[in-house]
Amino acid sequence: MGYVKYPVEMLDRFCMTAFSKIGFSEEDCRTITDVLLLSDLYGIESHGMQRLVRYHKGIEKGIIKVDAKPEIVTETPVSAVIDANDAMGQVVGKAAMELAIAKAKTSGIGIVSVRNSNHYGIAGYYAKLACDAGLIGFSGTNSEAIMVPTFGRLAMIGSNPIAISMPADPYPFFFDASTTVVTRGKLEMYNKMEKPLPDGWALNKDGNPSSDAADVLSNIVAKNGGGIMPLGGSEEQLGSHKGYGNGMICEIFSSIISMGTTSNYCMKGRSGICHFFAAIDPKIFGDPAEIREHFSTFLKELRESPKAEGHDRIYTHGEKEIFATEDRKKNGVPVNENTVVEMIEFAKFVGIDPKEYFGDFKMGESKMFSQNY
Amino acid sequence: MGYVKYPVEMLDRFCMTAFSKIGFSEEDCRTITDVLLLSDLYGIESHGMQRLVRYHKGIEKGIIKVDAKPEIVTETPVSAVIDANDAMGQVVGKAAMELAIAKAKTSGIGIVSVRNSNHYGIAGYYAKLACDAGLIGFSGTNSEAIMVPTFGRLAMIGSNPIAISMPADPYPFFFDASTTVVTRGKLEMYNKMEKPLPDGWALNKDGNPSSDAADVLSNIVAKNGGGIMPLGGSEEQLGSHKGYGNGMICEIFSSIISMGTTSNYCMKGRSGICHFFAAIDPKIFGDPAEIREHFSTFLKELRESPKAEGHDRIYTHGEKEIFATEDRKKNGVPVNENTVVEMIEFAKFVGIDPKEYFGDFKMGESKMFSQNY
Numbered sequence: 191m192g193y194v195k196y197p198v199e200m201l202d203r204f205c206m207t208a209f210s211k212i213g214f215s216e217e218d219c220r221t222i223t224d225v226l227l228l229s230d231l232y233g234i235e236s237h238g239m240q241r242l243v244r245y246h247k248g249i250e251k252g253i254i255k256v257d258a259k260p261e262i263v264t265e266t267p268v269s270a271v272i273d274a275n276d277a278m279g280q281v282v283g284k285a286a287m288e289l290a291i292a293k294a295k296t297s298g299i300g301i302v303s304v305r306n307s308n309h310y311g312i313a314g315y316y317a318k319l320a321c322d323a324g325l326i327g328f329s330g331t332n333s334e335a336i337m338v339p340t341f342g343r344l345a346m347i348g349s350n351p352i353a354i355s356m357p358a359d360p361y362p363f364f365f366d367a368s369t370t371v372v373t374r375g376k377l378e379m380y381n382k383m384e385k386p387l388p389d390g391w392a393l394n395k396d397g398n399p400s401s402d403a404a405d406v407l408s409n410i411v412a413k414n415g416g417g418i419m420p421l422g423g424s425e426e427q428l429g430s431h432k433g434y435g436n437g438m439i440c441e442i443f444s445s446i447i448s449m450g451t452t453s454n455y456c457m458k459g460r461s462g463i464c465h466f467f468a469a470i471d472p473k474i475f476g477d478p479a480e481i482r483e484h485f486s487t488f489l490k491e492l493r494e495s496p497k498a499e500g501h502d503r504i505y506t507h508g509e510k511e512i513f514a515t516e517d518r519k520k521n522g523v524p525v526n527e528n529t530v531v532e533m534i535e536f537a538k539f540v541g542i543d544p545k546e547y548f549g550d551f552k553m554g555e556s557k558m559f560s561q562n563y
Numbered sequence: 564m565g566y567v568k569y570p571v572e573m574l575d576r577f578c579m580t581a582f583s584k585i586g587f588s589e590e591d592c593r594t595i596t597d598v599l600l601l602s603d604l605y606g607i608e609s610h611g612m613q614r615l616v617r618y619h620k621g622i623e624k625g626i627i628k629v630d631a632k633p634e635i636v637t638e639t640p641v642s643a644v645i646d647a648n649d650a651m652g653q654v655v656g657k658a659a660m661e662l663a664i665a666k667a668k669t670s671g672i673g674i675v676s677v678r679n680s681n682h683y684g685i686a687g688y689y690a691k692l693a694c695d696a697g698l699i700g701f702s703g704t705n706s707e708a709i710m711v712p713t714f715g716r717l718a719m720i721g722s723n724p725i726a727i728s729m730p731a732d733p734y735p736f737f738f739d740a741s742t743t744v745v746t747r748g749k750l751e752m753y754n755k756m757e758k759p760l761p762d763g764w765a766l767n768k769d770g771n772p773s774s775d776a777a778d779v780l781s782n783i784v785a786k787n788g789g790g791i792m793p794l795g796g797s798e799e800q801l802g803s804h805k806g807y808g809n810g811m812i813c814e815i816f817s818s819i820i821s822m823g824t825t826s827n828y829c830m831k832g833r834s835g836i837c838h839f840f841a842a843i844d845p846k847i848f849g850d851p852a853e854i855r856e857h858f859s860t861f862l863k864e865l866r867e868s869p870k871a872e873g874h875d876r877i878y879t880h881g882e883k884e885i886f887a888t889e890d891r892k893k894n895g896v897p898v899n900e901n902t903v904v905e906m907i908e909f910a911k912f913v914g915i916d917p918k919e920y921f922g923d924f925k926m927g928e929s930k931m932f933s934q935n936y
Binding site for chain 2: 505
């Protein structure tokens with residue numbers, strides 16, 4: 191698991207060129223690139239460059255339609271449902287959040303639910319768009335089923351992340367988390383490292399706890415049973431039913447109210463993935479500046495509250511992402527060697543010269559062998 | 564820990580009479596009684612009759628003001644902020660949810676945030692009010708700090724439950740859960756039983772895991788440090804930061820946007836507890852009947868999906884509450900003997916004859932020694 195560090199500008203140029211070659215407009219290339227890069231800048235490696243292979247394959251198979259025309263199927267001053275018609279998730283996602291923001295600016299609140307889309311990257315990107323506009327932003331998405339409901343043995347619900355972002359000082363509140371205990375990407379990392387999975391993460395095909403990443407992953411792909419536990423594990427004693435319930439909230443706002451594809455049917459032939467986007471203008475509750483100050487004070491009190499033995503820092507959500515961004519802008523983005531290989535294949539697929547970006551890259555020659563973000 | 568079973572009608576009559584003696588209107592008595600009884604009917608013992616002592620003491624100390632006049636401080640077609648002026652939580656809570664419902668019926672969505680209130684019972688009661696009106700209902704509340712943030716050792720956030728209810732067949736979806744791994748009531752039960760706490764629940768005053776219920780509870784009261792872990796435990800490996808983030812979402816909609824008292828200052832002199840209520844009319848997304856059917860199908864698929872080894876049933880949220888209600892209506896509500904003692908004291912405090920309700924109750928003479936709901 192060697193890593194190579196690349197400048198942000200190089201990765202930006204690579205994505206812009208590659209997606210442009212596929213046929214996306216310059217504006218859409220900008221959106222797709224921004225979503226991918228924000229993830230890598232924030233240290234969420236699983237959803238950055240390492241996701242390119244999924245888009246490559248999705249476009250190749252026709253699951254992602256480059257020329258899709260999303261359409262609004264229902265609309266009110268506070269809501270909309272969009273049928274993405276198999277569009278690239280990031281493209282319809284950004285448009286949907288912009289619609290939610292516009293509704294919030296006019297009506298105070300906007301909720302937009304999207305059906306028949308594709309993987310849209312990190313949920314937090316969309317929540318952040320609303321926050322950047324001075325609003326409280328929410329977004330979430332369902333996905334191919336990966337979460338096993340409490341007492342079950344078959345994955346029925348996606349990783350179903352819910353993200354929220356809200357203005358605060360010195361940096362915004364930014365919380366983006368799957369409702370499973372971990373994401374599939376974490377299992378894939380343990381598998382590549384040939385390390386046993388920690389207790390409390392995954393289930394085998396019979397619904398019993400498993401530390402065998404390779405076995406769990408192959409069962410998920412074959413739909414033999416097993417998957418990832420909800421936040422709270424697999425037993426009610428530690429709150430499994432709560433993580434399962436949080437996953438349901440995400441499902442309701444993505445696939446249910448849009449009359450879309452529930453997670454248990456996603457990626458069967460068609461992607462079917464559904465998202466939701468919500469924006470709320472704090473001014474409908476009072477003075478936004480006062481609310482922002484009140485919130486910032488509470489966040490500061492949390493950070494400054496007494497630490498547990500062995501810890502010297504309490505984070506508020508979004509802090510780590512700020513630090514990771516500073517580091518990556520200065521020192522470059524660490525990219526896994528396997529991901530570089532996938533990017534080189536992607537370059538060849540779209541017809542650009544990989545050497546222009548990756549020079550004479552050779553697997554196993556990178557000098558960086560771990561990263562701790 | 565003996566239990567006595569009482570008919571629902573008797574407990575109803577007791578609450579109605581007791582709160583009427585304190586000076587609440589018949590309508591307010593009905594609301595308070597309904598909230599308490601729904602909790603006991605649903606099998607959420609911690610928030611039923613066993614909470615009476617808290618209201619008794621709150622009224623005695625003047626923290627709960629029987630004659631409080633809550634007032635709307637901000638209002639738009641989709642939102643409101645109410646200052647409860649120290650009213651009984653249930654009374655202002657029901658009024659706030661009715662306001663959110665009215666706004667949702669007119670504008671599609673209504674969000675109402677309430678500050679300076681008191682303990683309002685189960686969050687689910689209010690979410691259910693919206694669901695009973697055909698809407699998607701949400702409610703949540705902050706509380707005296709009990710959740711220790713990830714890597715901290717002082718409780719800074721409440722148990723911060725979030726409840727959601729939505730129409731479905733054959734019964735509605737009803738999910739009501741604290742964002743801590745368990746509630747304080749669970750610790751109190753283990754303490755009464757003199758049993759060690761399970762791993763992954765609580766922290767001692769230094770922020771290290773503890774199984775000593777008595778020690779944890781006394782430290783919480785004395786604000787020495789320690790408390791309950793967020794859903795996901797105390798380490799990031801099992802998602803502690805996710806439970807902590809969910810607690811923050813509840814805090815934002817209760818105390819932050821209302822400019823109210825954050826959990827770390829609740830119950831210091833004044834209660835200061837804050838709530839939120841949201842209602843969304845599904846018709847702003849499509850045909851409510853179609854959405855309801857789509858949701859019901861998914862819930863059925865979840866229940867019918869393959870079970871883990873050793874389990875013969877997967878529940879969807881709200882099922883257990885339906886079964887508990889049927890049982891209690893038929894067989895009576897199990898009430899802990901300690902709670903009966905508190906109810907007898909409450910009767911004396913308000914000036915009614917306990918014998919009329921509890922006969923010649925004597926501690927330790929009940930024949931029921933456990934209950935499994």
